[in-house]
Amino acid sequence: MSLLDYFKSKKKPNTAVTAKERLQIIVAHQRGERDAPDYFPQMKQEIIEVIKKYVHIDSDQVSVQLDQNDDKLSVLELNVTLPEEK
Amino acid sequence: MTQIIVVTSGKGGVGKTTSSAAIATGLALKGHKTVVVDFDIGLRNLDLIMGCERRVVYDFVNVINGEANLNQALIKDKRCPNLFVLPASQTRDKDALTKEGVGRVLDDLAKDFEFIICDSPAGIETGAMMALYFADIAIVTTNPEVSSVRDSDRILGMLQSKSKRAEQSLEPVKEFLLLTRYSPSRVTTGEMLSVEDVEEILAIPLIGVIPESQAVLKASNSGVPVIMDQESDAGKAYSDSVDRLLGEELPLRFVTEEKKGFLKRIFGS
Ligand SMILES: Nc1ncnc2c1ncn2[C@@H]1O[C@H](COP(=O)(O)OP(=O)(O)OP(=O)(O)O)[C@@H](O)[C@H]1O
Ligand SMILES: [Mg+2]
Numbered sequence: 001m002s003l004l005d006y007f008k009s010k011k012k013p014n015t016a017v018t019a020k021e022r023l024q025i026i027v028a029h030q031r032g033e034r035d036a037p038d039y040f041p042q043m044k045q046e047i048i049e050v051i052k053k054y055v056h057i058d059s060d061q062v063s064v065q066l067d068q069n070d071d072k073l074s075v076l077e078l079n080v081t082l083p084e085e086k
Numbered sequence: 087m088t089q090i091i092v093v094t095s096g097k098g099g100v101g102k103t104t105s106s107a108a109i110a111t112g113l114a115l116k117g118h119k120t121v122v123v124d125f126d127i128g129l130r131n132l133d134l135i136m137g138c139e140r141r142v143v144y145d146f147v148n149v150i151n152g153e154a155n156l157n158q159a160l161i162k163d164k165r166c167p168n169l170f171v172l173p174a175s176q177t178r179d180k181d182a183l184t185k186e187g188v189g190r191v192l193d194d195l196a197k198d199f200e201f202i203i204c205d206s207p208a209g210i211e212t213g214a215m216m217a218l219y220f221a222d223i224a225i226v227t228t229n230p231e232v233s234s235v236r237d238s239d240r241i242l243g244m245l246q247s248k249s250k251r252a253e254q255s256l257e258p259v260k261e262f263l264l265l266t267r268y269s270p271s272r273v274t275t276g277e278m279l280s281v282e283d284v285e286e287i288l289a290i291p292l293i294g295v296i297p298e299s300q301a302v303l304k305a306s307n308s309g310v311p312v313i314m315d316q317e318s319d320a321g322k323a324y325s326d327s328v329d330r331l332l333g334e335e336l337p338l339r340f341v342t343e344e345k346k347g348f349l350k351r352i353f354g355s
Contacts, residue, residue, distance in 0.1 A: 014276030019232050020283045027239045027287055034243040 029065075036066045051080060088196035091203050091331075092221040093264075094245075096237030098208030100229045101266035104302055105324070106205035107135040108313040109225070112328030114169035115313075118200045121160065124174035125217035126207040127182050133173045136163065137309025147175035150187035156194055165314065170199070183216045192220050210244060219250050223260045223331075225293060229267045230279040235287055238263075242288065262293035264327060269298045270343040281341055294327030296320050297340040 033040070044064040051062060061081040066074055093106040103126075110122035123146060124132035133139040138161045144154035149172075156172075163169035172195075175182060195202050206217035218224060224245050228238040245259045246252055252259070265284055272278035281295055301318030305311060313328070315321040319340045326336050 016273070016276050016279050016283065019279055020287065023232055023235050023279075023287050026236055030236070030239055030243065034247070 032065050032067065040066060047078065055080075055082060057081070057083060088199060089201050089222050090192060090196075090220050091201060091223045091225060092206055092218045093203060093225045093227055094206040094214065094218050094241050095208065095227040095234065096210060096214075096241040097229075097234045100227050100234050101296070101302075102208075102227050103131050103135050103205050104306070104312065105225065105227050105264060105266065105296070106203050107132060107311040108321075108324040109328055109331070110201070110203040111136075111163075111166060111169060111311040112313045112325055113201050113203075113331075114163070114166045116328065116332065117168065119168045119198065120201040120203065121170040121172055121195055121199045122203040122205060123172040123195075124205050125183070125213050126205065127174050127180075127213055128176060128178050129207065130174040130176055132205050133161075133171065134309060135306055136161075136171050136311065138163070138171055138173075139309070142173045145173045145175040146191070147177055147179075147182045149191055150183070156191070165310075180212060183212055185216065185219060188216050189220060210240065214241075215244070215248060218245055218259075219248070221245070221249060221259050222251075223262065225262050225264050225331075226288070226290065227264045227266055228284060228288070230265060230269075230273070230281075230284055232279075235279070235284055238288055242290065261290045262331075263288055263290050264294050264296070265292065266296040267298045268295050268341065270341055274343050281338070292338075293330050294323060295338055295341050296323045296327070 047064055048059055048062050051057065057080065063079040065077045067077060091109070093102045093109065095102050106122055110120050113120045122132065122136070124130055126132070127147065133142050141161050144159035146159070148154040149156055149159045159172060161171045161173065163171065192202060204217040204221065207213040218241070226238045226241060228234050242261060245261060249259050251257065263285065265281055268281070269278055273280045281292065285292055297319050299318060299320035301315050301320045302312050305315055312318065312320050313324040316325070323340055326339060329336055
């Protein structure tokens with residue numbers, strides 16, 4: 001590290017923290033899908049299509065997630081960000 | 087009992103082949119009869135890293151197809167009496183590896199060897215799946231970088247659902263994290279995920295941290311696994327990892343920034 005870098009590094013934003021936060025979200029998501037039944041991706045796609053028939057949204061405004069709370073109970077969580085009424 | 091160890095990652099270029107060569111050599115140096123198998127069909131490279139590229143006659147696919155027997159295909163390492171290499175073939179046939187064929191070859195190897203190290207290709211296609219299917223232990227090679235960590239997590243998912251142990255509801259594959267190309271100074275400046283960050287995200291036990299090191303290129307240039315270079319930080323870090331694999335408990339080395347003198351800081355290194 002040169003003298004210049006040495007002083008610059010004091011102000012550098014900590015991108016490792018951002019990386020960690022992003023990874024925690026994506027990995028939690030991945031793990032949710034991992035335990036999901038085989039029909040899940042298809043069902044998720046169809047649910048999104050149905051919503052799109054009625055409301056104008058992008059696919060990334062819908063989150064369909066399966067949470068395994070314990071052995072006996074799993075929860076299907078559906079989150080839709082509806083567009084503001086014009 | 088033979089242990090089948092897959093060195094895997096999902097993402098390409100993170101150091102699987104470097105690590106497979108180092109770990110296999112390390113185990114052999116410790117007196118364990120070891121074979122390292124290249125599963126990267128079509129992109130053979132392990133032979134170069136092991137320095138035996140000019141001695142390849144028959145390969146893994148020849149053995150599967152019955153065109154050669156194991157003794158003809160196995161290359162005995164010149165430096166280490168307990169070490170053998172089974173090279174990959176350069177065929178472009180994607181279906182050269184079958185579960186049945188790979189299983190048969192691994193069974194044969196298990197009669198003779200204590201450790202079978204499987205150097206996985208990148209990705210999640212046939213080659214990578216074959217390399218991990220029969221594993222008892224997985225060394226998930228990861229760089230401290232977002233795409234590598236995410237891919238490692240995907241590979242963990244595969245190990246837990248698509249391996250033989252998962253399919254047959256046996257005891258799960260033992261998963262270990264090997265963090266490679268680690269740069270303590272960049273962690274200090276907040277530019278790189280730390281060991282603790284990656285451990286926390288992947289939530290599997292750590293088997294070693296290999297620093298980013300010039301010794302690795304030097305080793306591959308000369309076809310000598312970097313673990314043979316015991317002067318180097320990477321060589322020592324791989325030795326520690328092998329010892330941990332064999333059950334020893336050792337503190338991590340090369341994970342904190344070397345203290346540089348004031349002058350070195352000013353004039354750069
Ligand atoms: N600790 C390290 N320090 C510096 N360079 C490294 C280190 N580990 C690996 N490399 C370099 O990274 C590159 C990729 O390494 P390697 O071939 O082992 O990766 P790989 O995971 O087997 O790749 P592929 O997915 O293509 O099979 C090589 O050029 C190697 O020299
Ligand atoms: Mg490789």
